[in-house]
Amino acid sequence: MRFHDILNSAATNLWHNKGRTFLTIIAVFIGSLTIAITMGINNGVNDYLKKQVGNVGKTEQMSILPGSSSQDTNEPQKYNTKKSSQNADGMMDKNDVKKIKSVKGLKDFKALKDCDVDYVQGPNKTKYIIIAQITEGINYDLKVGHQVATSGKKAQILITKPMVKSYGFKNAQDALGKKVTLVTKSPVTKKKAKISATVVGVRNDSIVSKGFAIYSNGLGEKIIAANQKGLPHALKDKYVSVIATPVNKSASSIKKVEDNLTKKGYSGMTLKEAVNELFLTFNAVTGVLIVFGAIALVAACFGVINTLYMSVRDRTKEIGLMKALGLSKGKVFSIFSCEAILIGLFGSSLGLLLAMGLGSAINNFAAKSFLKGLDGFTLIQFNWSSSLLIIGIICLITFLAGTLPAKRAAKLDPITALRYE
């Protein structure tokens, strides 16, 4: 028997029992729908992460802060050398940096000092407060311009899109090469210092350092110098964070380094982890969907088994006849497997189609509501490879479910089958 005749026989039988076929397909359909949506969300999130973080480079770069245990509880904390009230303010000193440097598995340490700026002024002279940090050496996602210098003395700054208009630039392009003035004062002398910085780039909205302006290394140093004017030497070594690069980039060794840091009273987190943490809600949603989809598919398997047993029973005489006329066991098995696979194919394709429809509706809604402001985030996305993978896997599952009844059909003895009433 040729393949197309086998397929035809399977399809004809499904068609002759439309009602039964339809009910079995529904379960497969629900499973496929939920799993396709899950996959769509995963694709969407990953795609966004890639856009946001993919070109950042150095996503394994770790930023290390003092352990946050003092903030976790209202109870007074017992003093020990690792936990003193002095570092409860979130600042670290030389000793801290030394201890961090002693942790194995990290290299390229850089201790970042705090830079306090009172306000900033653009061409229109309006005073604005600014949230900013010194560059961590990663590639920030830019609308125009280039990254700030990570070493040297140049005073450069990356501003965000909203800052462009507020500071009085016509547009992002117009801001490039122009100066802004940062005003800072020393806590000791109370003397104001004006520092001018060149805008070299405008950032896109991003989940990486969201809403932060970025200083070049040189600008940071200037601000710090102004901040610390008149400060006794011992107080100058105050650091907000230490950044370092793990020597081994595998997840397990990064975990080990982080555990070691925790033991010493610090907390380390890579950029990648920080970004992933933002997507915990989506992970929770997809987790629930996956469980739901899996349950639907398990139910679908029983549906397929049941339907095929019914089909084998209905067609017992026909099977007996075909075997008496020389059809091999293998071909009988194929006919019923084909039926199972067709159920899987129809169910999964329909599920996928509806998922695509639902997906675009949800995307439209999301863009107007809870994803507003996250540029370039399409929540649910489909691509060919993963769609085909879903169809393939579901067909495989239904095929496996169908093997039980198909085997029974293949084993039927022709005479017994022909005598079957």
Add this chain to the structure above:
Amino acid sequence: MSLLETRGVTRTYGKGTTKFDALRGINLQINKGDSVAIIGKSGSGKSTLMHILALLDHPTTGSVFLNNEPTSKIKNKALNKLRNQTFGFVFQQFFLNAQDSVLENVMLPLKIAGVTGRERRTKALAAIKAVGLESKVKNKASALSGGQKQRVCIARALVNDPQIIFADEPTGNLDSATSENIENILFKLHQEKNITLIIVTHDPDLAKKCERQIQIKDGQVVGGTQQ
């Protein structure tokens, strides 16, 4: 020349208290080109014997020889080919697929053989013509009369040009005129194509038309004629 031969064939159904010996030591020989009638009362074991001769069933003890070779040695694949191309079957009940057309039903053995396209159609139409059902080609099998159904079964049995046709009560449920028609078709095939006929029947008229009769009683050969 011996085509089919049985030596001490028995067939036992069931186990323990429900154990039943349907055949008890059958020895017979059928030659190529014979037309043989297997006759006997209902329940005497005619169908059981025919199924064993047609290699659809295995004897409990004893052996069957096809062209002087023991059939127990035939591999599955070869057995399927034999059933498909060397043997033609007309069963006691019709066993037509009611939902399918006459053409589809007659094409079934060709489908199983993997014959496709025009060749399949032409052969099936020729077989349908041989039983005089050209006008019903497209009709559903369920929409035919008993005699017509039986003719479809014969068309299906001869579509692959078999060497042997096994027919179990081919005229069992038919009136005498229709029976005659079916008989004529079968004997015409026998004469024109030298097909060996093995017919199970309890109709004495049909039995007389065969060159040989084998009478079965309680699973044993109790008499018969050899012309």
